[in-house]
Amino acid sequence: MTGPGQMLRRPLNPYLAALVSAVVLIGTLALAIEQRAAILRDGREILLKTEPVDPRDLMRGDYVRLGYTDLSSIDETLVTGPWPDRDTTIPVWLTLAPGEDGAFVARSASFSRPETVAAEEVVLKSLPVRVTVAQPSGGLNAIGRLEFGIERYYVPEGEGLEIEKAQNQGRTTVAVRISPDGAPQIARLMIDGETLYEEPLY
Amino acid sequence: MLRRYLSRELDQWTRSGLLAPGQAQVLLADHDRRYTGFSLSAVLAVLAAVLFGAAVIALIAANWEVIPRATRVIALLILLMAGLAAAAVAVRRGAPWVAEAALVFTLLCYGAGIALVAQMYHLSGDETGFMLTWAVGALVVSFAFASAMAAAGAGLLGFGYLLAVQDLFSGSGTNPQDLSSYATVLALAFAVGVAAWRSRSAIAGHLSALLLISWVMWVIFETTELEPGYVLAALGAVAFGAGSFTPSPLTGTISRHGAVSAYGAVMLLSGLGLIQVSLVDPGLGVEMALAAFILVVSVAVLAVAGGENRLVRRFAYFAFACETLYVVGETLGSLLGSFGFLFLGGVALAVMAFAVTKIEKRFKKGEARP
Structure with missing residues (x-):
């Protein structure tokens, strides 16, 4: 066999192999944890109101499913700036501002990161979502249901029911911290403004 | 299984004088040295590792609040490191299957770890990130240990x-x-x-x-x-051609009538089958022409590479049999009713079985000659 081939197949010292693997596996986990902790630590906090995802479908196992009032499904007229040329799957950027009761609502949406943001506003980036674009042959501009990666709240088994009940009555709010690049992280879950669970950093 | 077969054959050869006395032991020893393979204990070790790993995942998934979060993370990291250390020690001691089992356990713990981070921070909906991270972890472990299970x-x-x-x-x-x-x-x-x-x-x-x-x-x-069936068939034809009519400069990299040509044959025939089942209301003439084409292709594949490659041969028989039944069903099915169809199908398959035994004999002769 040729030189480079032989080198690629040469077995590594097993202890070195274990070390390399440990560094990569543990390193990636630590990095993921630190990424989320950094948002919790340094992110800007906003309040979001939740709505039931599907009222008939209570409690799926050990997490509560959260939908966000006014954010999960947005009005297509909020979109500023150009739409994509054709149907695609891309993230949507929302610009949020505090509403009358202090909970944040969507003020505008766009398909690229908004450049100017007022002091009281904050940007939130969604996961890639299906976007349908009107063609000359017909059809309407439409955006699928938005998700932000914060649609689950894991609770100890059995405690989810009360939260879902409160959510159905519109009493559940969530405090979310948002990083400068629009990544959200749940910080506290509240019912009637009272903190039920508060997230430790680690 | 293989070893028993080998030792029986070696005995036979020694008795009939094909092998010098003592030669059989040397050959068996060489086989044992290279083939540490598939023993029951190895399989059980890997299965045990899978169960242990599944237990870890279940524990995480139950969101066991009795243990604080940080403790859970640290426990998982310790399990990860223990798995890797066990694998390293097993490699040193010359127990490759124990090492493979330990690595399987390690990778399951790693998957549990990624899920745990998602649970800790209430993340949802990122299956692609989850799969990609896990796959890259498995690749790193496979490269480091040259591990077949991780690969x-x-x-x-x-x-x-x-x-x-x-x-x-x-x-x-x-x-x-x-x-x-x-x-x-x-x-x-x-x-x-x-x-x-x-x-x-x-x-x-x-x-x-x-x-x-x-x-x-x-x-x-x-x-x-493009219709996927046509593409699959075209790619298969190219691969089969490349594998079975390898130009001489490439013979070092692609073995003639080897894996490439087997993949080509399977893709070509499945592609043609896909075209056939996705035809919408084609009319009998077109359908029969396509069926005849598929039959001819399977015979051609058989003739070109069937003698050298068992997989190609079996798949070509299989395709030919399926196609024959399909033709019988399409042309005579409604005419005959179920009894007649089953009878005729049975006759067709019996004829084919007879033909296959004849063909196999010829291939065997061909193999024996050189």
């Missing part, structure tokens, strides 16, 4: 990533984000291929090839209007 695991996780990404982007046309996921799947397929080669794992090699084929089909399906 196969990476292949499976590669399929997981392909499915997740394809589900997310299905039918959305081409855009820059698609390009990066196309590139990622392709890179995974190649990385699994290299890992398979390094760890000498045939299973991982097949997974890598299948991932590559799925990738090609996915890209073609998403970016063009």
